[in-house]
Amino acid sequence: MSFSTELLIKVLVVLATAPAMALGLTLLEVKGSAWMQRRPGPLHVGLRGFIFPLATAAKYLQKETIIPNDVDEPVFKWAPAWVIAAVVGLFTIIPLSPTLIVRDLELGVFFLLAISSISTIGVLTAGWSSANKFSLMGGLRAAGQLIAYELPLILSVVGVVIQAETMSTVGIVEKQIEFGFPFVIAGQGIAFIIFMIAATAEMMRTPFDMPIGESELTMGFFTEYSGIRFLIFYISEYINLFVMCAIASTLFLGGYHVPLLPTEWVNFYGPLVLIGKTFLLAFILIAIRWSFPRFREDQLQTLAWKVLIPLSLLNIMVTAIMKVVF
Amino acid sequence: MAQTMDPNNMPILSEASVSVEIETEDMTLNIGPQHPSTHGVLRLVAKINGEKISSVEPVLGYMHRGYEKLAEVRTYPQVTTLVNRIDWVSGFANEIPFIAGAEKLMEIEVPERAQYIRLILTEMARISSHFVFNGAFPLEIGALTPIFLAMEDRERVLDLLESVTGGRFHPNFNRIGGVKPAAGAGPTTKKDIQDLPAGFYHDTKVAMQKVLEAVDRFEDLIGGNEVFQLRTKNVGILPKEVAEEYGVSGPILRASGVEFDLRKQSNYLPYDKFDFEIPIGENGDCFDRWAVRTSEMRESAKIILQAIEDMPSGPIQAKVPKVIKVPKGQTYVRAENPKGEMGYYIISEGGLGPYRLKIRTASFSNISILPIMLEGALLPDLIAIMGSLDFVLGDVDR
Numbered sequence: 001m002s003f004s005t006e007l008l009i010k011v012l013v014v015l016a017t018a019p020a021m022a023l024g025l026t027l028l029e030v031k032g033s034a035w036m037q038r039r040p041g042p043l044h045v046g047l048r049g050f051i052f053p054l055a056t057a058a059k060y061l062q063k064e065t066i067i068p069n070d071v072d073e074p075v076f077k078w079a080p081a082w083v084i085a086a087v088v089g090l091f092t093i094i095p096l097s098p099t100l101i102v103r104d105l106e107l108g109v110f111f112l113l114a115i116s117s118i119s120t121i122g123v124l125t126a127g128w129s130s131a132n133k134f135s136l137m138g139g140l141r142a143a144g145q146l147i148a149y150e151l152p153l154i155l156s157v158v159g160v161v162i163q164a165e166t167m168s169t170v171g172i173v174e175k176q177i178e179f180g181f182p183f184v185i186a187g188q189g190i191a192f193i194i195f196m197i198a199a200t201a202e203m204m205r206t207p208f209d210m211p212i213g214e215s216e217l218t219m220g221f222f223t224e225y226s227g228i229r230f231l232i233f234y235i236s237e238y239i240n241l242f243v244m245c246a247i248a249s250t251l252f253l254g255g256y257h258v259p260l261l262p263t264e265w266v267n268f269y270g271p272l273v274l275i276g277k278t279f280l281l282a283f284i285l286i287a288i289r290w291s292f293p294r295f296r297e298d299q300l301q302t303l304a305w306k307v308l309i310p311l312s313l314l315n316i317m318v319t320a321i322m323k324v325v326f
Numbered sequence: 327m328a329q330t331m332d333p334n335n336m337p338i339l340s341e342a343s344v345s346v347e348i349e350t351e352d353m354t355l356n357i358g359p360q361h362p363s364t365h366g367v368l369r370l371v372a373k374i375n376g377e378k379i380s381s382v383e384p385v386l387g388y389m390h391r392g393y394e395k396l397a398e399v400r401t402y403p404q405v406t407t408l409v410n411r412i413d414w415v416s417g418f419a420n421e422i423p424f425i426a427g428a429e430k431l432m433e434i435e436v437p438e439r440a441q442y443i444r445l446i447l448t449e450m451a452r453i454s455s456h457f458v459f460n461g462a463f464p465l466e467i468g469a470l471t472p473i474f475l476a477m478e479d480r481e482r483v484l485d486l487l488e489s490v491t492g493g494r495f496h497p498n499f500n501r502i503g504g505v506k507p508a509a510g511a512g513p514t515t516k517k518d519i520q521d522l523p524a525g526f527y528h529d530t531k532v533a534m535q536k537v538l539e540a541v542d543r544f545e546d547l548i549g550g551n552e553v554f555q556l557r558t559k560n561v562g563i564l565p566k567e568v569a570e571e572y573g574v575s576g577p578i579l580r581a582s583g584v585e586f587d588l589r590k591q592s593n594y595l596p597y598d599k600f601d602f603e604i605p606i607g608e609n610g611d612c613f614d615r616w617a618v619r620t621s622e623m624r625e626s627a628k629i630i631l632q633a634i635e636d637m638p639s640g641p642i643q644a645k646v647p648k649v650i651k652v653p654k655g656q657t658y659v660r661a662e663n664p665k666g667e668m669g670y671y672i673i674s675e676g677g678l679g680p681y682r683l684k685i686r687t688a689s690f691s692n693i694s695i696l697p698i699m700l701e702g703a704l705l706p707d708l709i710a711i712m713g714s715l716d717f718v719l720g721d722v723d724r
Contacts, residue, residue, distance in 0.1 A: 037474035133355050137377075137705070206468055207553050215363040215466045216709045292553045294468030296706045297377055299556055 010102050014091045021275075022238035025282055026053040029238075032286045060231035068224055070131035079129065080225070080232035082122025087240040089115045094246045095170045097256050097270030108169040109161055112247060113154050116202065119240070120146040123211070126233075127221035138220025141297060142204060142211035148304040149201035149208075155312035156194040159319040160251050163187060169247075173255035177263075182254035187319065192252040194312050199244040200285055201300070203237065207292040210300060241282055249277035352380050359388045363466045363709050366719030370696070372708070379708060382700040384693060389723040397683040402428050402502060402650050405680070409670075410496040412687060413721040415458050416451035416664045417496045418487065424670045425500040426594045427659035431652045431674055432502065438596070440504040440642040443521065445595045446530075446633050447487060447499065449626040453537055454483045455664035456623045459716045460544050463616060466713035467557045467706075472548055479540040482533040489523045502650055504643030521642045527634050534627040541624050549617065558612035562699050562711035565610060572698075573691040576666025577622060578715060581607030581614040588662035595661075600632045612714035619716070651678060665689050665721055685724055689717035 030052050034042035042049040067073065092115075093108040095101040105111050120143060127139015160183055161167055164175040176182050184192045201208040212220035222233050249255060255277075256270030257263075295303070358369035367388035373380045393412065397405045409424050410417040422444060429436060461476030484494045491497035491506075499506050507521055548554055564574070569582040579586055587604045589597040605621035607614030652674040660669030666688025675681040692715050699711050 037471050038478060039474055133353065209468065213468065215468065216706060218362060290471050292469060292551060293464055293557055295553060296557060296704065
C-alpha cells in the first residue's frame, strides 16, 4: 500500500470515528443527565432516547446560519475550524492497539500538548470577532483558563513520561503492560487526578465552564454562532471529551490492555477496551458536570496556580527521585 | 485606552514626560432586558472594568402593567384576580393583604376556619416560591440539576393548592369575609359546606413529609456542595444597617440578622396559634439568604402540619352584603409574603371599588440595594447576588 492510500484510509477512518464517538458521548450525557435529574424525556422519547443525539445534530443542520452585521467575517467563520481541527488532530496518537494507530509518534505526548493548545486560537478568535461584549468576555476568560490549565496538564504528564522513559503513547502502554500495573496505581495517582481536573478545565465543562457561563454570558464565546457552525463547536466539545478521556486512559489506565486476555488478539479487543475505559472516564466527568455549580474566575485561577501546578511539580520531583533510587 | 499621541502636536522632547500609567476606560455592559438570569426583563446597566463592576444602575419598567390604576376601575372582589399576578410564583399570598385590608375597612370578622385555610394555603405558596428559588439560584451559579428536582417537589404543593382552589398559580380563592367553597368538594348542602376536598388532610400530611425530606435533600445537595459554598459564602454581604435603611424585607433582611417577620409582628392571620421559628442569618451573605429560605420551608411545613391537626370547624364565610361596598376610609395592611413585606394601601370613597390603591411589593424595595451591593463586585458575583435576592419582575414592576 502506498503512503497516500494509507493516509487516505486513515483520514477517512478518523473522520468517521470522531463524530461517531461524539454522538455516543452526547447520548451518554443526555441519558446520564436525564437519569440524574429524573427527566423522563431523553429516557423514553424516540426509540428510548437513542435517536436523541441524531435529532439534535439534524436540528442544527437545518437551522439558518446567522452572521451579525458587525462581525469580522473571515475570522468569525474560521473560528470553529481551528477548534475542530485541534481536537480531531489529537486522534493521531490514540493507540487502539499497538498497530491500530494513525501514527505512533516518537514525541507523542509532546504532540498532544502542542496540538491541544491550538483550540485556544479558535476560542479566542470566536470571542473577538463576534462583535459582542458577552462573547468577548467569554473569549478572554477562555484564553486565560486554557493557558492556566495547560500547565498542570503538561506537568502531570511529565511524571508519566519519566516513569515510562518514552513519549510515544504505544510505548507508555507497553511499559504499563511490562510493569503489570497501570500507572494510576503504580505511582501516578495524583498525576491522574490533576490530569483529569486540568482536562475538564481545558474542555470548559462544569465546574470550569466560566467561559460559556450561560447564566451570565448567555453562551460565552459562541453566543453569536448558529446553525452548522454552532454544531461544529458542539461536536468538537464532545470529540474533545472523547480524546481527553482516551488519552487519560492510555496514559494512566493501561490503554487498550486488559490483564488475562491473550495479547495476540489485541487488534480485536483493543479498540473496545479503550473505548470502554474512555466512556467510563467520560461518565465520571458527566456526573461531575451535573452535580456542581461553576467556579468563579478568580477561584479557578487560584486552583490552577496555587494548587494544581505546585502539586504536579511535586509529583515530578517525587517521580524523578524514585526513578533514580530504584 | 492607551494615551494617544497626535503627530502634529507632539510635545517638545525636553518637555515630554513619560507616563507609565495606562488609563483604561470602563466598558458599559447592558445586562438584560433579555438575559438568562435577570428573572424576566430587568435591565442592569453595568460599568465594568474587566471582570470588576464599578457601578450598576437597574432600569425598571419593562413589565409595568398598571395594576394600581386598573384596580381603580374594578370592584373589590375583582381586584384579587389582578393581584394574583403580581408575584406569580406565590400568587395566593398576594391576595391575603388586600382582602384583609378590605375586611378591615368593612369591619368584618372572618370565621376562624376560613383564616386557617388562608394560612395553610399562604404557607403552601411560600413553600412553592422557595422551591423555585432553590432551583433557580443554583441554576444561576451553574448547577443545572437542582431545578429539575425542585420543580418536581414543588408539584406536590401545587397539586394541593389546585385541589383546593382549582388554580395552580392564580387561585383567586379569597372572598371578602372568607374563602370560596373548594373545587371538587363534592355535593354541598346548605348546612354543611364542604370547603376542603376529600382526603385533603391526609394528602397534605404526606406531601409535607415529602417537603421535609426534600429540604433535607436540598441542604445536602446544594448547601453541602463545596463549589456552591465557595461561590456564595462571603459574597454580597448586606450589613444589617444598610438593609434596614433601604427598606429591605423578608428573608433577605432576616439573613442579615434582623429578626423581623410580620407573621410574628402582625395579626393578619392567626400565626400566633402556632409554634414556629424564624430562621436568622449571621453574615448576610448569599449563602445565608439561601439557608434562611431553605429553613423557612421547613418551618412552613411545620405550620401547615400543626394547622391541619387543630383545624377548627365552622363556616368559611362571614355574612356580607350581596353588593360589596367598602365604607369611606383608608387602611394599610401588610403581610409577610415569600419575597418579603407586601402591603396594600387602600383608599375607599365608599364605592364598589377602591378609589386609589398603592401596592408595596417586596421585590421592588429589595432590588433597590443592587447598586450598593454590586459596587466593586465581580461579574460572576453579580449573578450570584441577583439570584440570592430572589425577586420576580412582576413583583417589581406591578
